[in-house]
Amino acid sequence: MLAAPSANTVYAKLAARVPAMRLYSGLFLFAYVLMHFCNHAFGIISPEAMDEVEDLLTGPWKHPPLEQLLMLAVVTHFLLATGRLVRRRTLRLKPKEWLQTALGLLIPILLFQHILGTRVAEIFWHVDPLYERVLADIIVFRPDIGILQAISLLVVWSHGCIGIHYWLSVKSFYPRYRALLGALAVIIPTLALAGYTSAANTVLQRAAAGGNPYLENLIKDAGRTAQSFAFYTRMSEYLLVITILLALSPFVVRQVRLIADRVRQAHTLHLPGGRTVRVAPGATALEALREAKVPIASVCGGRGRCTTCRLHCRGGLSDLPAPNPVESAALRSINAPGDWRLACQIRPQADLAITPLLPANATASDGRRPGGLTGSERQVVVIFADLRDSTKLGETKMPYDVLFILNQFFAEMTEALRATGGYYAQFTGDGLMALYGLEDLNIRRAIENAIRGAAEMLARIEKLNTHLKSELPFDLRIGLGIHIGDAIVGEMGPPRHEQISAIGDSINTAARLEAKCKEHGVPLIISQDVITRGKLHIPEGTKMYRESLRGKDREVEYYALTTLPTLTARDEKQPASGAFR
Incomplete structure (x- = not known):
């Protein structure tokens, strides 16, 4: 009879899947954002053009199971991302990591009104989300929200692009396509903003020419009622407070954990040259080294992908838990010896003697260097x-x-x-x-x-x-x-x-x-x-x-x-055998 897996084993397996779940949910959301931005770009032509291509670009996302998967991805990505922030024992991050974190926490605050006034109003109040009506709402009646929507467009896109950059930075093909992807990262939001601005100007011109009758007909045709507007106004106030609390909650929970950790025993990292670094309970070696301002490479931002934070464990290796699936896969990819570990994945439970194996300015290509060569x-x-x-x-x-x-x-x-x-x-x-x-x-x-x-x-x-x-x-x-x-x-x-x-x-x-x-x-x-x-x-x-x-x-x-030797006939690419100078 097979024994049931222990709670620690189950937890370890779940924890190992968290990075992949966060990545794939983020990519799913980015695909939706990309289609939405392409839809916005048609505003350069007219608001009607935006509506015409909606069925092709964003319409499919409104039907199950895509919409259900989209909602699940939103919840999953937010919980896993904030959970990762809560688990951090130090906030000494690279500028790109801080930027990605801050932008991610701003997204719910910036977007809840847009979602409330479009998809929620469509589902519960049967309000037709025509682009012309939505643009009239946020440009004519609430221009402050119109400006926030333009800002949120850039925030969402930048957050996603940074995440994709971290994901691809460890791929060998990335340097060849980085310039192209960088150009697309600029062109796509530029076209989306241009479409949004052009369509908004068209609506403003129509409102100026048609006056109140134009706006009244637009609201009536869309099915906007006094009840739906009252619901929107009331929920906006509640959701503003909720989204702000959600953005602050990781820092509050993290602080509570840090206070609790102070009563637990800390351990020590012993570095070459006699320097020691304190490791807070539950912290990774990477977090401890960053907190102590010890330079160490981490191209992927501590996600266990790049292996640039690789360490040689000179002592205390037996006290470390076995590598989780993420770390095991990364170490196998570089044929690492048994005494190598990744600083971003190990959480020392006893004193540990380590030596960082790559310089602090190591690149992704350095991370792909086979460890077994050492x-x-x-x-x-x-x-x-x-x-x-x-x-x-x-x-x-x-x-x-x-x-x-x-x-x-x-x-x-x-x-x-x-x-x-x-x-x-x-x-x-x-x-x-x-x-x-x-x-x-x-x-x-x-x-x-x-x-x-x-x-x-x-x-x-x-x-x-x-x-x-x-x-x-x-x-x-x-x-x-x-x-x-x-x-x-x-x-x-x-x-x-x-x-x-x-x-x-x-x-x-x-x-x-x-x-x-x-x-x-x-x-x-x-x-x-x-x-x-x-x-x-x-x-x-x-x-x-x-x-x-x-x-x-x-x-x-x-x-x-004085001449190059030639290769055997089986090789098609033979060097020329002409005489040298």
Whole structure:
């Protein structure tokens, strides 16, 4: 017989679903707002045009089950959002988080009169919600409410856009479409406001031309009665008080919880360097660090999506509850080791020693960096690239000119890596180290990508020589050394400035091979291991060298090449095999 789940287990499962429920209810509401705004935009033509498209854009939302789902989404989103505010142990939030919270609490206060005068009046008093009648109500009779409606339009849209931004900010595709989405975020409310304003001006002109008879006929045709107006006036007063209390209630309940927490035992976070931070009972580690003004990344606003608040738990891990489904999914997505947790999800129940793993200015792309790379031994393809005659360049150009040229050089090299799946791992003054195969276990594919990367680097050097012809005293040249082997890959560097890099014999070998480019007078040296394992084709008769490299006892076999090796026929994207400069 199966045992019934405990209350804590049920609560944990429900709590894990809260972020998803808040997200999906918010997206459902945003879809309604978007259709409503599109309906408003037709006011640029006329109020009648707004009514004509209403059946297509907003009419379906008035019929069950959509209307019932809409009401459920309103209640669910408000309760979950305010509940999250109540659970916060600190109000030290990012400006965007504060803005989203404040706008969300203002929405009921700004919109209740509009809802009361349209949908509620339609349901209970059978008042026809024609746009012309509604506009006459809020522009002719109550222009103050007309202004509030224009403000509420911007408030609702801004609140939704901030929420969508937080949702999408952790998606890899978001940077590519951010400009387009940003443009739409401006265009759509602008058209809605333009339609609202144009239709309102049309109604004002008709009221000025037709006078009281026009307004009386409009009210009569819409079915507006003295009883419905009295109901609207009376309920407006009550709902104003209720919505204000609803907006204030999270802060009141939160303060009561904080007072109750003061009698409970607090715990301590131990940070590197000996600093300690007090954790209020029930607070997350992220809230405690923010309250103590400790810089820590949190791209998604503490929703457990971006993993930028990842921590290494150096002590006290066994006292933490197991990760909830949200945290578990996020940690699995980055292949995190067992001693990693998310600051936004853990609520310490004992003292805890932690080390933040990403700098406070980490981006969403940093959050997608695989955690399993830290301290792991794996096979990688290494490319060392070095700019030739950089000392001579410094002798013939002013320092700022050299800096400009080097910045252009590194920009082109890193773009070559980005385009071919390489990872920039180390900067060496006038050169760099790149790694291939960090996330792809297919080592042959990693070799092929590395060869494409080498081809891209050399092509970009030629392009740079053309672009900077007037600035350069001589053409830029590079030397490339490529090798494959085991290495320890992980986050390395000074505290809060770590980056993924690698150490090991294979790394040293690649560096020594690159240095051989000068001796052989070629732009490219590739180890025999890379040629064999990548099944690369080199010109027939190419000499293979076997020797001990500087500082190494074991002999290494390599080829000094003036042409790129070609990939096997199965690969359609082969780099050109023409001669280098």
